[in-house]
Amino acid sequence: IYFRDIPKVTNLENEKVLRFAQGSILLKKVKLPEDNSGYSIFTELSHYSEGDAYDRTGSVFIIPTNSEQSFIDGLLNGKEHLPQYFDKDKKQYEGMVVTDDYLPPVELMRFYTSFGVHGYNHIEVANYNWPDSVIFKQEVTDYASMLKGDVWVGIWIGNYVHDGHNVTLDIKYYPQTVSTPKKVYPLFTTVNIMEMAGQAYPENLFRNDSLTVNFSIGEDVKNGYIRYISTGHGGWGGGDEFNPKMNEIFLNGDRIAAYTPWREDCGSYRELNPASGNFANGLSSSDLSRSGWCPGTVSYPVYIHVGDLKAGDHQIKVAIPVGDPAANSLSYWCISGVLVGE
Template identity: 25%
Template structure:
C-alpha cells in the first residue's frame, strides 16, 4: 500500500511540474508606438507589417486563419504598456472588430465592435524602473467566438489595441522627452491550449461599445438629469444559455468629479435587476510600484484601505473588471439591457462613464464557466507574477466556498478552503513556473483569475 501511495505521489508531482508544452502564444502586437492622441495621425514611421494605425491611439491587426485554427478552449491575454513620453494615467482598451471578410482595411466607425478588456496606465517616468506594466485577462469566452463558423463565414476578426496619451507634461517634466510626441509602447499576446475544432452554436449580440453614460448629454442618457441608459434589441433565435459581459469605469478628474466618488451601479435585463456593484479595489497599494512618476493619487507614502476606498474608483496601473452576468436560457424575441448609476453627480457638467456590454449565448449546450466572474465578487490576485505567495483580495467579503488552481492543461494542481476574509494568502511555491487559473468558487458562480508563477 505504501509503495502504491508513493508511486501515485510521484505521478501527481510529475503532472504538476510537467512543462506547459500544450500552450500556444500568439503575438498580436509587439511594442507598437503610440503618439499624441490630439495630433494628426503619424504616417512616418509606418507601423509594423500587417498592422494598421487607424489613429495615433488605435492600432489593429487581423488574426490569420492559422492563428485562429491554433486557438483552443482556453484563452488568456496579456497586455503590456511601456513608458515613452506620457507620464500620466490614461485609459486603454482591447477591442475585437468584426470586419467584412477579405477587407484589407476598414473604417473603425463603420464596423461592429466589442470591447474585451480595459486598463488604466500608471504614472510612469520612462527613466525609472519598472518602466512597463502588464495586465492579464482570462477571456475564454472570446475563444468560442473566434471559432464560430457563423461569424467567420462573414467576418474577419481584427484585434485593436488602444491607448490614448498626450506628451505635453512629459515634454517638460521627463528627461529626454523635450519636443517628443510619442507616448507609450504597446504589446499584446494571446495564450491558449491545444487547438479546438470549429463551433457552430455561438451567438454574439453587441449592445453598447465604449458608449457614454452620464446625466447631462441627451445622447448619453435615457432622461436628462438621470444617469440611465437602455438598449432594446431583438434576439432572432432562442438560446440555451447566455451571459452579458459588461465593462464600465468612472471618469472626470475635476473637483468633485466622478473619478473620486464610488457610486452604486445597477444592471438590469428585461427590467429585472441582475447585478449591483460599486467599482474600486480594496487598495491600490499593489500597483504603487508601477507609478514611478510622482503624482497626487499615490502620494509619497502608503495609504490605508479606508483611504483608498474613500476616493478611488480604479487604480492607475490596474485593469478594469470585466463583469459577467449569467442569464441562463433566453427566448427569441424582444429584450432589453439597462444600466443605472442614480447617485452620479457629474459636477460642473463634466465626466463620463464609458460603457461597453455585449450578449453572448449558445443555441445548444451551455457557456463555459472559464473566464466567468461571480456577480457579487470583485476579486483580484497580487503580486502577479508571483514567486509563490499569492494574495487573493476579496473586498466585498463574499463567502468563498473553495479555491481551485488549474494549470494550462486544465489539471487541478492546488485546492484551498474557502474564506470570507477581505484577503487571504495562497502558498504556491511548489508549482512550476508558468501560467495558472484560479477558480474562486462562491454560492452564485465561479470567478476565474489568471496569474503567473515566476521563480
Template identity: 30%
Template sequence: MKKLLFYILPLVGLCVACGPKEVPSIGSKSYQVFDKEHLYFDPEINKNGIQVSETDPFYIESGRIMLKKLTIPKFERETKVKITVEETSAGDRWDKSGSVFMMPANGVNMLSVAKKEYELKNSENAEETDSFPGIIAEGEYQPTVELMRFMTPFGVGFYSEQDTSKYPNRMPVYIDGWAKKAVWEQDITHLIPLLEGEIYVGVHIDTWTKEGYNISVRLDFEESENAYEPARKRWVSPVMNTVRYIPPQRGCDQFQRKDVGTTVNVPAGAKTVNIGYITTGHGGHSGGDEFVPTENIIKVDDEIFHSFTPWRTDCASFRRFNPTSGVWLKKRKVDYIDWEKKKYQTKEIEEPEASSDLSRSNWCPGSDVPPLILPMSIGSGEHKITVSMPTSQVQAENEHNFWFVSAYLFGELN
C-alpha cells in the same frame, strides 16, 4: 469457437463505430498582434488619410488607435484563449485608460466610420441632441467588443530608473524599486466565437502626447490535447460600448439622465446566458466620478437585474508601477518601536501619499479591469438591456465626468 467469433466480431465493430469520434486538431496557436508598438498622439499621422494595411499594424485617430488584421482558423477541438498585454511609457507620465478590442474585418465597423465610409446617426449634432453615436448597434454597425480594459500607470518603464534626475525621491520605503513594465493577462475563452475568420484587433490608449506609450498584445489559443473533446458551441452578442474611440464619440455622461442600452437577441437553442460587464468611472478633478463611489444599475426588460458600486480600495498595492505619480505629505500619528525604551511610542509624522494610492471607480493606475460576469435567467429572443447611474455627474466646464461601460451577452448553445 469459429461460430462464436462469427457473432462477436460484428458486435465489436459496431461498438467501435458507435464510440466517440476523434476531433481533428490544428494545434495550439499564438498571435503576436502588437510587439512594442508606439501608440501616441500626432495630428500629422492621418493627415493624408488612413493607410490601411492587410499585414502590418496601422494607425487611426491620429495615432491613438492601432489596428491589425488577423485571420484565425476555427478550432474544432475545445480551446482556451488568453490575452496578454504589456505596456511601458514612452515618455507620457500620466495614467490613461486603455482598451484592446476586436471587430469584424468585413462589413461596417469602426474603421468604416473613421474612413467616413459610414456615418453614425446624429454625428453632426451629437451634443445638441444628447446623442452618443456608436455606443449601441445601429443599422449595419455593431459596437466593438472589448477583449481587455486596462489603465496605464504613471510613467512605468520610461521613468523607472532610480537615478532619473526628474523624479529621484518619490519612491516610498516599502518598495525596493520601480517596476520596468506593466503586464496583464485575462482568460477570454468565452469570446472565442468572435475570434475566428478575418478580424481586426485594435488597441487604444487615451493619450494626448507625442511621447505616448509602447504596447504589446498577444493572443494564445491552447487547443485541448484530448482528441475526443469537441469545441463547445458558444455565442456572443454585443450590447454596448461607451469607450471614446473615435469622433464623433465622446465621454458618456448620459447614465445620470436616462437608462442607456438597447435590445439584444439571445439565439435559439441558448443553453446558458451570461452578461460580461466592464465599467470604469472617470473625472480626475477633486470630487469627480473617478473618486466618488457610484452605483451602477443593470436592468433587463425594464426590471433591475443587478446593482452594485464598482470601487477599488487596493490602489496603493500598485505603487511600484507609478514612478511619476504626484506625491504629497499627510500628517498623522503613528506607533513605532522605541528601541531605547524597548516599547511602542506614538509620534506625529509627515507621511507621503501618492495620487496613484487613492481609491477609484473600479480601477487603479496600473490595473486591468476584468469583466463582471453574471449568469442570467432569460430565454431565447429579444431582451432589453440598459444601464443607469442616477448619482453620476454631468460633464461641465473643467469637470470632465464620464463612464466607460462595455457589455455583451454570451453563453453556450445546445
C-alpha cells in the same frame, strides 16, 4: 501609441499595423487559428511609457465585420459614418450600441496605464525599484467564436502626448479540454475609442437618463450572462473617479443587477507608478481608491446572470447616477456589455 499629426488612412491594408485617430489607435488584421475549441485564450499586453507620465484609459478590442456597417467605417471615414445614439437631451453618441445593421467593437480587455513606468523610472522614491514595463493579461475564452480566422484587432490608449506609449500585444492559446464555443452578442460600449477623432464623451449619457439598447437574438440562448465592464471617470475630488456610484442593469424591464464598481486595492500597485504624485500624508495618487480601476491594472469584467433567453427582441438598460460637471471638469462612465451564452 501617441498623439500626432499623421496621414489619414484611406484604405485597409492586410498584414500592416494601421494608425487612426492621431495615432491613438493601432489596428491590424491578424490570422487566428480556425479551430480553437480545445484552448483557453488570453490577451497579453506589454506596455511602457515613451513620454506620457499619466494614467490613461486603454482598451484591447476586436471589430466585428459581419454586419452592413462596422466600426471600421468610422475609422476610415469619420465618426459621422457610425450609427448615432441620442440621449434624452438629443446629444448624439457615435457607434456605441448595436443596431440591426451594426455591431459595436467587442472589448477584450480594459486596462489602465500606470503613471510613467519606464519613461519616468529616473524618479527616485525610497524603497521602490521600478520595473521596465507592465504586463496586462486576461482570459477571453468567452469570445472564442469571434477569435478565429481573420480578425481585426485594435488597441487604444487615450492620450495627447507626442511620444506616448509602447505596446506589444499577444493573443495566446493554451491547450485544454475541448469545449463548445459560446454564442456572443455585442450590445454596447461607451468607451470612446475614437476620442482623438471627435467621438463623443459619454458625459451626458447617464445624467437623468439611462443607456437603453434594443437588440435581437436569432436563436435561444441558455445560461446567458452579460460580460460587463464599468469604470467611472472625473479626476477631481468631486468627480466620479473618486466617488462610488451604483450601476443598475435592467433586462426587459426587470432589474437584474445592482452593484458599485469600486477598487480599494490600488495601493498594491505603487511600484508600477514612478510618476505618481505624492501627498503630504504619505499617500500617493496611484494609491487612491477608484471607480472600478487602478493605475497599472486590468479592470475585470463582472458577469451578470440573465439565464435563458428566447429568440427575438429584448431590451437592456443601464442606469448610473453620474455626477454633475464642475467648471471645465466632467464625470463620465466607460461601460461595455456583451451577451454570452450557450
